[in-house]
Amino acid sequence: MEGNHMTSSMPQGRSAHLPEGSESMPALSIAGLHKVFGDMVAVNHIDLTVPQGSFFGVVGPNGAGKTTLLSMSVGLLRPTAGQVKVFGIDVWAKAIRAKTLLGVLPDGLALPERLTGRELLTFLGRLRGLDPTTVAQRSEELLAVTGLTKAERTLVIDYSTGMRKKIGLATALLHNPKLLVLDEPFEAVDPVSASTLKTILQRFVAAGGTVVLSSHVMALVEQLCDSVAVIANGSVAAFGPLDQVRAGRSLEETFMQLVGVEVSGEEQLSWLAS
């Protein structure tokens, strides 16, 4: 077991490279992933495969199990049962090797907050084993494309929610991962920044990277993703290429039908605004 730490044994200045023989492996393969909190099943024996080069969307209602699923997929939350491999590498048995290939934007990202954005990127880049010149160069570019250069002197603790998402994405990209797993990356991000983030992610996929993201915004998933998984009650309600899943309808219509939310009758909340 290689452990579960952020520091890596990557050579100085080198970015993550795919392990030999992994070219045809799925970017992410999830088998029988299961998580129980007390007596509550949050994720119920899920199997999913994300091929390399995919832009993969995970959607589902509140509490469906998306964050739990993604957290287990990247080695942040230990599953009750099941296995996850990143480019054929087990994220628990070979955590460090797997994590050099992964860029993660977790839900409720806990960052060292008493640092500026640049200091944070420098700190994390050095922890990742990147050389100082590479870290400085990439930090400069990442701060510029995320629009955070002007907040140069602002400590992360004073960032807005959207700024935190953006610096979180910058930290996920810094070591040039092969697979990005992003939990609600567009939440609280303004439309101009969202457009920039979309472009960054599309460029990442066009260059051969793989993105898995969760979102509640169906239009955004339809715009960006080529494949989707709809999660409901901890299980996969539908999974596959976007066009196949939505079958001629909008993703929103498909989603509503799959998760089967009952629209409440007029009698409910009748006291409201009466």
Ligand SMILES: Nc1ncnc2c1ncn2[C@@H]1O[C@H](COP(=O)(O)OP(=O)(O)OP(=O)(O)O)[C@@H](O)[C@H]1O
């Ligand atoms: N640490 C925890 N302890 C106990 N229950 C948890 C824990 N984390 C998640 N849960 C429960 O597991 C279920 C799935 O939660 P999860 O956060 O994965 O859903 P989600 O699909 O990401 O929801 P949302 O869209 O609201 O973010 C929920 O019922 C939640 O209350």
